[in-house]
Amino acid sequence: MISIDLNKRQEQILQIVKDKGPITGEQIADLLNLTRATLRPDLAILTMSGYLDARPRVGYFYSGKSGNRLLSERVRKLKVKDYKAPPVIVQENLSVYEAIVTLFLEDVGTLYVTNRDRQLAGVISRKDLLRATIGNKNLEDVPVGVIMTRMPNIITVEPEDTLFEAANKLIEYQIDSLPVVIPVDGKKNAYEVVGRFTKTTITRAFVEMGKEDSI
Numbered sequence: 001m002i003s004i005d006l007n008k009r010q011e012q013i014l015q016i017v018k019d020k021g022p023i024t025g026e027q028i029a030d031l032l033n034l035t036r037a038t039l040r041p042d043l044a045i046l047t048m049s050g051y052l053d054a055r056p057r058v059g060y061f062y063s064g065k066s067g068n069r070l071l072s073e074r075v076r077k078l079k080v081k082d083y084k085a086p087p088v089i090v091q092e093n094l095s096v097y098e099a100i101v102t103l104f105l106e107d108v109g110t111l112y113v114t115n116r117d118r119q120l121a122g123v124i125s126r127k128d129l130l131r132a133t134i135g136n137k138n139l140e141d142v143p144v145g146v147i148m149t150r151m152p153n154i155i156t157v158e159p160e161d162t163l164f165e166a167a168n169k170l171i172e173y174q175i176d177s178l179p180v181v182i183p184v185d186g187k188k189n190a191y192e193v194v195g196r197f198t199k200t201t202i203t204r205a206f207v208e209m210g211k212e213d214s215i
């Protein structure tokens with residue numbers, strides 16, 4: 001966890017360690033006219049958040065990382081698997097009409113389509129459905145398989161990918177959602193769908209990080 005906003009005493013400790021490190025907790029306490037026990041929580045915060053490194057019998061030394069650098073390191077460690085939402089999966093023969101109803105009932109913007117082997121076959125977005133409704137009266141007769149974006153043109157992410165890589169794909173390909181998939185062994189373009197990754201996922205992660213104050 002990161003404390004970007006250090007308190008005054010933590011700033012003082014950081015400065016002392018920058019100037020004099022490696023330095024023991026005892027020595028820092030002496031310089032600040034405080035007891036070692038009083039300093040312990042501050043030292044814990046500074047080491048846990050990565051500002052300081054501590055080595056037994058050597059003492060504390062400055063890690064040389066700025067708050068921004070620590071934050072970007074932290075962001076790059078967040079994994080898709082820890083933030084993904086459940087996928088909403090439909091079959092190719094579902095009608096456009098039923099797909100629209102599903103979108104409302106499930107409160108999502110994108111549906112994922114799987115084939116008989118339960119592997120990813122397509123993606124249907126809001127605009128795909130809107131496009132299909134223009135000039136088309138028989139929405140119950142048109143299967144989503146006809147209007148969906150198909151494999152192998154689907155951009156996906158895997159659970160172990162970082163949130164950062166996934167967010168980059170959303171921007172790069174100008175799409176709202178990425179199926180989270182696990183490749184099926186030995187088969188090209190065969191994926192099991194295990195989650196949904198959307199712009200909301202990123203927003204949620206952002207809000208959660210903002211809430212994490214100091215430890």
Ligand code: ADP
Binds near residue numbers: 125128153155175177
């Ligand atoms: P919206 O339709 O609300 O603008 P998107 O921007 O996600 O939503 O979709 C734009 C187009 O990109 C649609 O035709 C959709 O089928 C397609 N699309 C959506 N997600 C993906 C994806 N992960 N991979 C490939 N194409 C996608």
